[in-house]
Amino acid sequence: MSILDVAQLQIPKVLEEFDSPLNGTIRVLHVGKTRKIMVNNFVQSLNWDSPACSRLYWGKTLEILNEHQPDMKRMLLLGFGGGTLSHLITKKFPEVALTSVEFDPVMVEIAKKYFDADKIANHRLIVADAMKVVVDPLEFDISTASFDVLMVDIYVGENYPDLGKSGNFISAVKSLVRKGGLVIFNRIYLQHHQDEVNNFIQYVSGLLTNVQCLVVAGYTNSDNVLVFGRN
16 A cells, blocks of 8 residues: 555544443544444445445345335335435435334434435334334224335444344234235354354245345445345
């Protein structure tokens, strides 16, 4: 690396650090054209107009939606984070009524302060535990079999909650999606996760039809696999 290359390297600036009882330490960083949320050194969200979005799992999710459910009218997203995917979905599919669920009020505070969460059009944000929402949807004014697409994107750093792997949770998720609708799961696919994720894919394949997987190369520590199929 030349001296000129070193001079052009951009060092991330820490905009603010938050202490969350649910996520632990959350940092908001900014470098170049990208603002990001970091939890336990894992990227949770980017600004929707970051050049990196299109090649990472957020952009690949849009490609799946565009190919497999371009005519969707209603979508439920479990896992809002900083709102990256919610922004992108409502901009790509402006006719969609999007409902997002986020369990951490601190993350919602960050999303509003640094990621324009209040400016997402045609969007409803529920601050609650995803399990409570899918098990008792009427409490949140959600009807069964009412969504064309449901995406599960629930993480704390690199940790996928146990509830997301349970049969009760997945059955409850299925109950909210219309017959023939699309269900998508985002899973981190690092080497030490692969056995567990492969078992998860096999399990989901017994509950959904036409199950497909898309492995997305991410940053050096955050490859993802998008698992999707029909209800």
